[in-house]
Amino acid sequence: MRFLRNRMVLGALCIVLSLLICFALTPLFNQSVSQKTTIVRVVKDVKSGDEITKDTVQTVEVGGYNLPEDVIRQSEAVIGKYAKTDLITGDYILSEKISDMPAAENAYLYSLTGDKQAISVSIKSFAQGLSGKLISGDIVSVIAPDYRKQGSTVIPPELTYVEVIGVTASTGNDTDTGEKTEDNAEDNAEDNADGRELPATVTLLVSPEQAKILAELESDGKLHLSLVYRGEKGNAAKFTELQDKVINALYPVPAAQNSEPTDQPATSDTPIAQDAPTEPDAPVQETGGE
Structure with missing residues (x-):
């Protein structure tokens, strides 16, 4: 009888836990996955050492889940900076990939x-x-x-x-x-x-x-x-x-x-x-x- 009672308690706990996962944790997870954030994405290839211009990047909305913490979210933060590595179309830009100064070689x-x-x-x-x-x-x-x-x-x-x-x-x-x-x-x-x-x-x-x-x-x-x-x-x-x-x-x-316009004829x-x-x-x- 005690064994059956323990099984009933264990089953009840499993049901409660599953309900908690379905109606509490899962919605929170889905909400975090579906939450949108703005990032800067490369639209034209940028070679290492080249200046990042307005026509090479754009601001887009993507899912915010699992994004790196140092991803650049505003285009103003990258325009005028210099690429430290080659940036390929579709890449999002990390702060470690850009520099305020051009590469030493140029x-x-x-x-x-x-x-x-x-x-x-x-x-x-x-x-x-x-x-x-x-x-x-x-x-x-x-x-x-x-x-x-x-x-x-x-x-x-x-x-x-x-x-x-x-x-x-x-x-x-x-x-x-x-x-x-x-x-x-x-x-x-x-x-x-x-x-x-x-x-x-x-x-x-x-x-x-x-x-x-x-x-x-x-x-x-x-x-x-x-x-x-x-x-x-x-x-x-x-x-x-x-x-x-x-x-x-x-x-x-x-x-x-060097002379003024009035002096030109002379x-x-x-x-x-x-x-x-x-x-x-x-x-x-x-x-x-x-």
């Missing part, structure tokens, strides 16, 4: 202000780029063999002191950041015993006038880089400031651009006639003599 491209430009030149032989020893911040001179078909090897006055802002391998990875992924290390090991990538291009910070000359040298396939200075930024800036003065002297701003004739013929020819003759 941070220098985001520091351009419009006064100067970044231009890359090819390193076609190991010796042309200082045997792979160039790094960002170096000051170099650009040597031009048979400059403009004149038969002499010169350092153009426009390219006496130029700042290096990037050294890039043929894979597209910068070689002077000190950051390498495991995949890159395996690829590098095939070409180099110590796993270091050899530079294929050097990116220089130049003025528009310097960029045109570098484009000519790149087209001819004849240039050589020599290291002038490596060290503190303050001292390096002295070289680039001196180069800027040379550029301003070789390519003066026409007086008509000043537009004389200065332009004096400056125009001397700009392209004077530097070449001076350097050819050197």
Whole structure:
């Protein structure tokens, strides 16, 4: 009789427990699963290091169950930031996947202000780029063999002191950041015993006038880089400031651009006639003599 009574009590407890699960816990679980929340989702692929723009993400509503705590829920929190890893269409963005600063390998491209430009030149032989020893911040001179078909090897006055802002391998990875992924290390090991990538291009910070000359040298396939200075930024800036003065002297701003509109009829004739013929020819003759 006691055994039957215990079975009845146990059965009653099971019934009560099942009712509790069906009418209490299950609705709460369903409510949590069906509860909607807003997250930021990727709608266009974003490569590592690229800036996240408005057209690459959108805000959507999804079920809030089992979402990571650090998922980004507002688009304002990601627009203008930089991807630390590749983001694929459909991914939701975690705070650990974005950064306020661009990746080290291309941070220098985001520091351009419009006064100067970044231009890359090819390193076609190991010796042309200082045997792979160039790094960002170096000051170099650009040597031009048979400059403009004149038969002499010169350092153009426009390219006496130029700042290096990037050294890039043929894979597209910068070689002077000190950051390498495991995949890159395996690829590098095939070409180099110590796993270091050899530079294929050097990116220089130049003025528009310097960029045109570098484009000519790149087209001819004849240039050589020599290291002038490596060290503190303050001292390096002295070289680039001196180069800027040379550029301003070789390519003066026409007086008509500096004068007021009322003065243009009186000043537009004389200065332009004096400056125009001397700009392209004077530097070449001076350097050819050197």
